[in-house]
Amino acid sequence: MISPEIEALTQALSRLPGLGPRSARRAVLHLLKKRESALEPLLTALDGVNRTLVTCDTCGNIDTRNPCGICADPRRDERALCVVEEVADLWALDRSRLFPGKYHVLGGRLSALEGVRPEDLTIDLLTERVAAGGIDEVVLAMNATLEGQTTAHYIADRLETYPVRLTQLAHGLPVGGELDYLDEGTLAQALRARKPVG
DSSP states (O other), X not given: OOOHHHHHHHHHHHTSTTOOHHHHHHHHHHHHHTIIIIIHHHHHHHHHHHHHOEEOTTTOOEESSSSOHHHHOTTSEEEEEEEESSHHHHHHHHHTTOOOEXXXXXXXXXXXXXXXXXXXXXXXXXXXXXXXXXXXXXXXXOOSSHHHHHHHHHHHHHHTXXXXXXXXXXXXXXXXXXXXXXXXXXXXXXXXTOOOOO
């Protein structure tokens, strides 16, 4: 029989994205075998994050300080603002190191089916940031889903009275993608966004 404590750890790990019950058991066994080199550093790191984790009041990023490291970075371009649905999207875009500006996390996307309304997101805070001035471009980096595009259109309508340039991420064929493996939505977007050769 497995002890209740080890079973509780396995259950907790199995609720993480990408880990099912079997993967969680393997992870627990690894942590128990490598107690000093894996389990103890993990516990220390989790405890440190748990004690210091905050949500940035400016952009909605999750960090251990407020404002977050991105908002506090003086090298960031204050005039460019990238709007994303979730913190995971912010982290993915920022990992690329291609966007020099700052971010705004909505905390989700509009969805009639899930009952997510504009007031459930940080759209009012975004509007306040743009109204305060100093922003030249707002990049709408919503996911290429119906809800994501609906959210982007709603934000564009809310910001149309402000003197900012609204742009959005390009959608279409991924680099290295083969046509046979792509879904109809991706192919349709790629065809609509076609451009002249040469």
